[in-house]
Amino acid sequence: MAYMFWRELIRTYRERDPAARSSAELLLCYPGVHAVLWHALSHWLWIHGFLLAGRFSSHIARWLTGIEIHPAARLGRRLVIDHGMGVVIGETAEIGDDCYLYHQVTLGVRGASSGKRHPTIGNNVIIGAGAKVLGPITVGDNARVGANSVVLDPVPADTTVVGMPARPVDRKLPRSKTPHFDPYGMPCDDSLDPLVRDLEELRAELTEVEARVARLAAAQAQQRQDERSMPAGE
């Protein structure tokens, strides 16, 4: 079981992080991998009633990785914490499957001092570097939070939010049945790719030029025919 857990985690990093070259490198040099594996132990201790041991275990992980995850926090499968330094995940935070957090992300408290105080993050969410998500709000599936945003309100599924306080950007992300990941949260389908967009524009211009050439050729042919059909001497 534990073997499957870390194999799955390593595979996810290799698929998602363009900089990851080998499993050995991931196991040795990726604080996000260490933090998530260590959290499995801290969380086990916590839920089995060894509260101080769980807390101490998470403290060691923080010391080693720079990533602070409270042992009570609930993390989904295949969580990637890229770079990691400065990430804080609070006690009542919950994170779904296939999420991707960059360094200095905080899932923190806004004001309340008891009960559910931290955010609930859906599946397949990307949270950019330095973003703060505060309070017991929900971030919907497939949402993206821009770097350095401060999120204070719930974020609907398939939405990108940016700024301080974070607001949705105009574009609604395309819904996809299959989980999809774009490094750095950048455009999610080919129609948003600037290169594809440029090619589409070029293709449209070419079609327009071809139509104009055809119109000119037809006009020229018509003119020649008119000249030929004119009675001689006119």
Ligand SMILES: CC(C)(COP(=O)(O)OP(=O)(O)OC[C@H]1O[C@@H](n2cnc3c(N)ncnc32)[C@H](O)[C@@H]1OP(=O)(O)O)[C@@H](O)C(=O)NCCC(=O)NCCS
């Ligand atoms: C939020 C994000 C996912 C949006 O990417 P996108 O879909 O390509 O969106 P665009 O770049 O077209 O930006 C859409 C709008 O949001 C603005 N915007 C994008 N990111 C922003 C941010 N972090 N803060 C404030 N505004 C931002 C853009 O200026 C643009 O505004 P406009 O429509 O007025 O011109 C991306 O900008 C981002 O922040 N990704 C996280 C990257 C990260 O953490 N990298 C760390 C790697 S180590």
